[in-house]
Amino acid sequence: MRLATHQLDGRTIATADSGSGPRCTGAASVDDLLRQADWRDTARRAAEQGEPVPESAGIVAPIRTPAKVLCCGLNFRAHIEEMGRGVPAVPTFFAKWADTLTGPAADIDLEPGDTAQLDWEAELAVVVGADLRRASVAECADAIAGYTVSNDLSLRDRQWATTQWLSGKAWDATTPVGPVVVTADAFDPAEHTVTCRVDGETVQHAPLDDLLFPPAELLHHASMFTRLRPGDLVLTGTPAGVGAGRDPQRFLADGQVLETEVSGIGLLRNTIRIRS
Incomplete structure (x- = not known):
């Protein structure tokens, strides 16, 4: 469904x-x-x-007012390698707010001074369907309502200005989500792929079974430190191919069209607008 x-x-x-x-x-x-x-x-x-x-x-955006938006960084091995990090023993979480979310066809509006390093990060997002606290992996699997598409657009200069990622990750209206939530009984992440395109050029493409920590494990780890509730979102991480990992680095510019797709769910199509 x-x-x-x-x-x-x-x-x-x-x-x-x-x-x-x-x-x-x-x-x-x-x-x-x-x-x-x-x-x-x-x-x-x-x-x-x-x-x-x-x-x-x-x-x-299908999810309008989640109590929590949690994101996992460094969850594809190839992305961990391109960013020069070690393989984590536990998930690396950071948070966003509901204000960060925007729609599947919305423009990404920024001012010229906001960032010079806007980067793409195509991701599968898990939608929580039941209360979870200190839950087992099996309990978390049963509590997944479904899955949707997201892009954790990152303002890299803001992200790396300090040792904390928050300001580069939680910028208002920069995380498109949608277009639909496919219920868990109709979607197996291991059978699908995530893709990102910039002006039609494929910049990221990976099978979702390459996730280091799959969805139920992510919810398990998150539920150990915070209560997850119906409607909460957990972004599962991005594959290799981000702009910051390239040589030379490459970032999004005004007017470019960003497409984010998870097979079996759908497509986000967002235009970058940097107002002069």
């Missing part, structure tokens, strides 16, 4: 699609839906009997 958040007449609508098109669930967003204890049953009923969404409805 595919879950999405549509926008129509100034309001947002969570939808469910089992193959006959998106239908209204009664919730305002996918994360709003996931906070319902019976969300699976609600989504199934909606996909079969709900009111169809008008074609005029636009699609926005």
Whole structure:
């Protein structure tokens, strides 16, 4: 099943699609839906009997107000190597806020002084579907609501200005997410790939079974130090091919089109806008 958040007449609508098109669930967003204890049953009923969404409805980021957005850095071996790091024994986490998220077709708007080193990082994102605290890997696997596409766009000069990554990773409206959430029963990450293109040129492409820490393990480690709740997002890390890892380094410029794709889920298409 595919879950999405549509926008129509100034309001947002969570939808469910089992193959006959998106239908209204009664919730305002996918994360709003996931906070319902019976969300699976609600989504199934909606996909079969709900009111169809008008074609005029636009699609926005499926997750609107997560309590937490956690990201794993250095989770593909080839990316670890290109960044000159050692292989970690445990996941390297950092955090974003909900304000960091933006839609699957939104422009990435920046001012000229914000950064001179805007870098791409295509990623699979895990959507949490149940409360998790000190949970086992098996419990975490059962608690995955589904998966979506994301790009952890990074302002490298901001990121590396200090020993903490926060300011380069949590810039407002620079993390596109979507276009849909594919439920866990319909998506096996080990069978799919993640790809990033800049103006049509493929700059990243990797199988998701190359993740050092797969999704359920990431949730397990995260749940040891913080409670994860329905609607939370966990970005799983990016493969090799980032601009900062190239020689010479390469970064995004005004007007360039960034495409991020996970096979079996969908495509983000975001244009970089650096306002003069």
